[in-house]
Amino acid sequence: MTSRCVALGLALAALAAIPYEVPGSYYINVASQILLYAVFALGLSVLVGYAGLVSLGHAGLFGVSCYAIAYLLAAGYGHAFAITAGLTITLVATGLFAALSLRSTGIGFIMITLALGEILWGLAYRWISITNGDNGISVASRPSPFGLTLVSATGFYYATLLIFLLAVAAVLTFVRSPLGAALAGTRDQARRMNALGYHVWMIRFWACLFSGLLTAIAGMLFVYYNQFISPQTLALTSSAEVLLMVISGGASTLLGPIVGAALVVIIKNVASGYIERWNFMLGAVFVAIVILMPEGLVPGTVRLWRMGSRALWKRQKSPVAAASAGGKR
Amino acid sequence: MTFWLLLAVNSVTFGGLLFLLSAGFSLIFGLMRIPNLTHGSLFMLGAYFGATLAIGYRGVSANFWIAALLGALLVAAFGGLIERLLLRRLPGEQLAQVLVTLGISFMIADLCLMGWGGDPISVATPRAFEGFSRLGALVFPTYRLVIILIAAAVAVALWLMLDRTRLGAMIRAGVDDPEMARVVGIRVSRLFTIVFALGAGLAGFAGMIGTPILSVYPGLDQDMLPLALVVVILGGTGSLLGSFIGSMIVGIIYNFGQALMPELAYFVLFLPMLLVLILRPQGLFGRHAP
Numbered sequence: 001m002t003s004r005c006v007a008l009g010l011a012l013a014a015l016a017a018i019p020y021e022v023p024g025s026y027y028i029n030v031a032s033q034i035l036l037y038a039v040f041a042l043g044l045s046v047l048v049g050y051a052g053l054v055s056l057g058h059a060g061l062f063g064v065s066c067y068a069i070a071y072l073l074a075a076g077y078g079h080a081f082a083i084t085a086g087l088t089i090t091l092v093a094t095g096l097f098a099a100l101s102l103r104s105t106g107i108g109f110i111m112i113t114l115a116l117g118e119i120l121w122g123l124a125y126r127w128i129s130i131t132n133g134d135n136g137i138s139v140a141s142r143p144s145p146f147g148l149t150l151v152s153a154t155g156f157y158y159a160t161l162l163i164f165l166l167a168v169a170a171v172l173t174f175v176r177s178p179l180g181a182a183l184a185g186t187r188d189q190a191r192r193m194n195a196l197g198y199h200v201w202m203i204r205f206w207a208c209l210f211s212g213l214l215t216a217i218a219g220m221l222f223v224y225y226n227q228f229i230s231p232q233t234l235a236l237t238s239s240a241e242v243l244l245m246v247i248s249g250g251a252s253t254l255l256g257p258i259v260g261a262a263l264v265v266i267i268k269n270v271a272s273g274y275i276e277r278w279n280f281m282l283g284a285v286f287v288a289i290v291i292l293m294p295e296g297l298v299p300g301t302v303r304l305w306r307m308g309s310r311a312l313w314k315r316q317k318s319p320v321a322a323a324s325a326g327g328k329r
Numbered sequence: 330m331t332f333w334l335l336l337a338v339n340s341v342t343f344g345g346l347l348f349l350l351s352a353g354f355s356l357i358f359g360l361m362r363i364p365n366l367t368h369g370s371l372f373m374l375g376a377y378f379g380a381t382l383a384i385g386y387r388g389v390s391a392n393f394w395i396a397a398l399l400g401a402l403l404v405a406a407f408g409g410l411i412e413r414l415l416l417r418r419l420p421g422e423q424l425a426q427v428l429v430t431l432g433i434s435f436m437i438a439d440l441c442l443m444g445w446g447g448d449p450i451s452v453a454t455p456r457a458f459e460g461f462s463r464l465g466a467l468v469f470p471t472y473r474l475v476i477i478l479i480a481a482a483v484a485v486a487l488w489l490m491l492d493r494t495r496l497g498a499m500i501r502a503g504v505d506d507p508e509m510a511r512v513v514g515i516r517v518s519r520l521f522t523i524v525f526a527l528g529a530g531l532a533g534f535a536g537m538i539g540t541p542i543l544s545v546y547p548g549l550d551q552d553m554l555p556l557a558l559v560v561v562i563l564g565g566t567g568s569l570l571g572s573f574i575g576s577m578i579v580g581i582i583y584n585f586g587q588a589l590m591p592e593l594a595y596f597v598l599f600l601p602m603l604l605v606l607i608l609r610p611q612g613l614f615g616r617h618a619p
Contacts, residue, residue, distance in 0.1 A: 054424055054427070056427070056431075100602075100603065100606050103606045103607070103610040104610055106423060107362070107364050107423045107427070108610075110364065110423075110424075110427055111364060111558050111561070111562065112562065112606070114366075114555070114558060115555050115558040115559055115562060115602065116599075118551070118554070118555035118558075119555065119595055119596060119598060119599050122555075122594075122595025122596065123593070123595055123596050125595075126591065126592050126593070126594065126595055127592045127593060127596070128592055129592060235551065236431075236551055236554075237435065240431055240435070243428075247428070277439050277443070279435045279436075279438060279439040280435065280436050280439035280440065282432075282435055283431075283432040283433060283434070283435030283436035283439070284432065284436060285432075286428050286429070286431060286432030286435070287415070287428075287429050287432040287433065287436075289428075290419070290425045290428045290429050290432070291415070291418065291419075291429070
């Protein structure tokens, strides 16, 4: 336990020191991006990891939050009102989403969320009088809570860090709560949970709402970070990107989505410096992860390494055993 | 009057295209339980292949219909390859199948953007079907009628195939109970490849015959996939009749929506989906929930 506390303290210190460690505001901004996407990925991981419900429409909810805040700000409302109303609107949208998607589980859930997400994308793209279509909406200023300025990269980073830490604490509390345990129960043994008297649908609905709240908060960070929102943010590729963050790190762990977010944001920023074909790479990474290491990058790499070295070692002894070990996944 | 009539014809035409697209999707989903998210990409690929052949190179170009058939064959072969090489390795793992097909669709989209550029490509309507034709006092755009006829012919052919032939009986057996079908000696594995290639080919064919109306552009895949999903959610999986009715409903709502309230056309699709999900989650003609 003490070693855990030490590790946690070190991680916190490292996170807090990032603006002083890295050269230049570009890297601070990358760090802010990682944290805000980590909040998003944590939100999705509540569904994917603990509820066993894979959503491919989360970028739609993310976008609802972005657009609601940007629209209200552009209409002249203050930051506090825009944020409160934006989060509320997104929660209502999530409730509606959940009520529809939870008509089914498994593959049906994926398809319904996908269709709903695409409909929201279409709305952002076509409902020009509200969303300004392809041109998007700009946000003039960042808020300054308690007189602190968020205009600089460093200021925004610390605000994002604070919200990120709150989100981690919230997810940790949720997962360890009776509701979190019941949720994992509905994932593993829905019928048995039902027979034990749990309201499976309601438990899943609450999980959706919690996931939607984190997504909405990430959307708020995103719209203030970029100070701009366009339909591209709601596209299927965005939903897929955040899903990639969740599954590449390992879905039902707390650290997995955070590592995944860091990985995808870094790859995206580095890769886009060298190649234009980020979408191709995203697709290829997806296929590679699913085929080669479905359990996530870190455990997958370890397993592949062991399998490879064992196969090499066994080949010298018995070719039959090595072949059967290599052929079975 | 003419306005409404044209709108109705357009709706049914679009519904016909959607039927060609979603019949394959629904069959693949019904038989193999594979949610094939590359289906929109296959539609787009068929359109790009066909358009390239029809436009030709240095004056050598294929006839429209030959281009459409060749494009469909290429897409069918491509679909068969995806099934054999990738999806075959993930039996029963639906999340993995979703992710792999999604990954492939991103790769296809990016490769198409690289290969054909970002500008829309359109193909001229085949010479024989240009203009309008008269039926009594009413005037119809000829090519759209042709599409409706093709969709109807394919629907009848698919129905005959599923209902009257040995292959169709085997497919139906596979949809209802794959384990039992295997036990009585049906080679379900080979059926899978056939159905997947057939579905892919139909999607590719629909893409090409749609180009004179829709043209082909990057993002066409993402426009069509959700429509196919809505059709399947409406009609139910694995049901030909369900795909047909669902396609017509979506075609009508989408076109009337676009004409009457263009900004919300995509959103109005939400309403029938909402109703079906609340009242009949397995879809209008589906036997079990997806």
